[in-house]
Amino acid sequence: MSQESLIFLSRPAVLACLDKLDPVEVAADVLRVQAAGRTEIPAEGYLPWTNSDGAYSRAIAMLGALHREEGPVYGMKLINAAVNNPSKGIERAGGLSFVFDPETARPKLIAEAGYLSAVRTAAYTMVSLRALGPERWDGITLIGTGALARAHLDLLVGAFPDVRTVVVFDLSVDRAAELVAWADGKHPQLKVTVAGTADEAIRATPVTVTLTTSSEPYLRADPFAPGSFVAHVSLGDLTEEVFLGAQAVYGDDLDLIEENPRRILGSLLQEGKVTRPGTVGAPERGAGRSVEGTLGQVLLGQIPAIRPKSGYVVSNPFGMSILDVGLIDAVHRTALDLGVGQRIDLL
Numbered sequence: 001m002s003q004e005s006l007i008f009l010s011r012p013a014v015l016a017c018l019d020k021l022d023p024v025e026v027a028a029d030v031l032r033v034q035a036a037g038r039t040e041i042p043a044e045g046y047l048p049w050t051n052s053d054g055a056y057s058r059a060i061a062m063l064g065a066l067h068r069e070e071g072p073v074y075g076m077k078l079i080n081a082a083v084n085n086p087s088k089g090i091e092r093a094g095g096l097s098f099v100f101d102p103e104t105a106r107p108k109l110i111a112e113a114g115y116l117s118a119v120r121t122a123a124y125t126m127v128s129l130r131a132l133g134p135e136r137w138d139g140i141t142l143i144g145t146g147a148l149a150r151a152h153l154d155l156l157v158g159a160f161p162d163v164r165t166v167v168v169f170d171l172s173v174d175r176a177a178e179l180v181a182w183a184d185g186k187h188p189q190l191k192v193t194v195a196g197t198a199d200e201a202i203r204a205t206p207v208t209v210t211l212t213t214s215s216e217p218y219l220r221a222d223p224f225a226p227g228s229f230v231a232h233v234s235l236g237d238l239t240e241e242v243f244l245g246a247q248a249v250y251g252d253d254l255d256l257i258e259e260n261p262r263r264i265l266g267s268l269l270q271e272g273k274v275t276r277p278g279t280v281g282a283p284e285r286g287a288g289r290s291v292e293g294t295l296g297q298v299l300l301g302q303i304p305a306i307r308p309k310s311g312y313v314v315s316n317p318f319g320m321s322i323l324d325v326g327l328i329d330a331v332h333r334t335a336l337d338l339g340v341g342q343r344i345d346l347l
């Protein structure tokens with residue numbers, strides 16, 4: 001056997017490992033490590049282009065490190081996407097997750113990352129709902145019915161088994177119908193219905209998750225009733241007034257959010273319309289808008305958890321590499337335990 005080798009995990013091998021894990025617990029653990037100041041998130045590599053169909057395409061390289069008491073974890077997710085991939089019958093996003101050897105720095109595991117990436121994102125939503133969602137809720141709305149919507153339902157049934165009502169909306173009637181058929185087959189306990197408009201879908205339940213590919217904000221504040229929660233996962237759906245009128249706004253990493261003015265909350269932070277906690281001259285809570293802080297800070301009790309009551313609460317997760325690194329590390333350890341994966345000699 002070559003001295004230099006790594007393990008490769010295909011999608012089926014990744015699924016076998018995820019079956020033995022609780023990704024929601026993994027995400028919550030990473031968020032606590034983050035709030036304790038024991039993580040590193042270097043600047044992302046971002047390469048956008050337009051493909052020959054004129055569709056937005058991009059590669060994102062996301063390095064991250066966790067400095068856990070048990071030892072450090074280093075890794076990366078390469079996640080590429082072309083928005084017209086679903087029209088070719090393939091998922092919009094796909095890529096590879098890596099784990100690095102802390103001593104030699106060599107990659108020691110590579111895994112197919114499309115589903116893993118969707119699961120890590122859905123796991124963050126589940127943690128945010130546990131910590132910041134309504135005290136009681138029995139239905140969820142998904143705006144956008146692609147790969148991320150499926151991953152959210154996959155985790156919902158384990159994290160919130162009492163929630164059975166799912167209302168969806170997608171600009172593509174076909175994609176919405178495909179999701180309903182998929183859910184009927186995989187999660188028959190869920191009652192999934194399609195709403196005629198996004199606003200109608202939002203009004204139907206107290207929890208909304210945006211999972212679209214919209215780059216132009218279009219959702220107004222009006223449909224978000226007092227007592228509701230919105231996870232703005234796709235980052236380009238909520239208009240300015242939704243942030244300014246919220247009871248509370250939380251992020252995952254405020255530097256990452258502010259550094260990206262292509263996304264609405266990043267641009268509001270850069271323009272000073274929304275401020276970070278502790279900013280001199282920041283608007284008082286309730287008048288204007290200050291971000292409360294991060295979900296990790298809530299989990300560690302560093303800042304209060306404001307659940308929706310008099311108004312709605314917004315969660316705006318930019319998407320952190322450390323969540324990918326935490327999950328691929330857990331998958332790696334599980335793969336070693338199960339003996340799954342293909343060893344590849346490099347030299």
Ligand code: NAD
Nearest residue numbers: 092121144146147148170171175211212213233234318319
């Ligand atoms: P996808 O292409 O599989 O599905 C997106 C769906 O949204 C499509 O069915 C499309 O028809 C629909 N859509 C587009 N605009 C819409 C609109 N205005 N109203 C209703 N539906 C609309 O994409 P996906 O892989 O499921 O990803 C969804 C989004 O999640 C992407 O924008 C992606 O960038 C984002 N994402 C965010 C994070 C994060 O951590 N914040 C992580 C991963 C993905």
